[in-house]
Amino acid sequence: MPAAQAPLPRSLEPLPEESLPGFLLRLTHRLDLTPHQLARRVTLIPPDDPHARVSAAHLLMMQSARLNAFAEVTRMAPADADALTLRPYADRYPALARALVRPGSIPRPRRLSQPWLLVNHSRYCPACLAGDGTPIQNRHGGPWKRQWRLAVVFACLDHWTFLRSECPRCRLPALSGRTGGPLALLPAANAPRLHPAQCRNWLDGSGKREVCGHRLDGAEPAPCGPHP
DSSP states (O other): OOOOOOOOSSOOOOOTTBOHHHHHHHHHHHHTOOHHHHHHHTTSSOTTOTTOOOOGGGGTOOOHHHHHHHHHHTTSOHHHHHTTSSGGGTTTOHHHHHHHOOTTSOOOOOOSOOTTBOTTOOOBOHHHHHOOSOHHHHHHOOOOBGGGGBTTOOEETTTTEEOBOBOTTTOSBTTOSSTTOOOOSSTTTTOOSOOTTBOOOEEOTTSSOEEOOOBTTSOOOOOOOOOO
């Protein structure tokens, strides 16, 4: 059972189709915290373990006690918190249902290395990350969407463009943290003062460890878009 925490003094409303990592990155930016500090505050990691990492299984679902605690701290309804995960897709995406449900038990995450999941990164649409022009999205960016994690999703139908997979600067998969590493819910979790749309990949070839930081919401030349 997660330790009880008081509600945050300020929070954000989730954006349509926003993923849990995306929501946390925007809220981190608003509160001027590191993702690791925020994860501790919203009960995703224990308060007494300085080396804890946020479980990537939360991308699939949050179990009931943690979901309710997270919703209370972030000042949202449990249903809105649940909508940040992939679990609501289970009734129409059999591969996800198989990953969440064990015969004779309540739903819970199984393995994260299924081929339907982009194991250690997210695709993205630069225009979506740039936001819709509203003041809140101008300040904290647009959504990292849940559906970008699903292997069957390869295009943004809001902006009629194919989704990107890599950062144009470091050429590493977006929101992955490191090449070949396991799925990380919050890459570079201790890196401060990054915009939610900045690349969070670690660069190791410069003699010192630093985060790429390239903005993924820029207007790089788009590949040929899908035809209606």
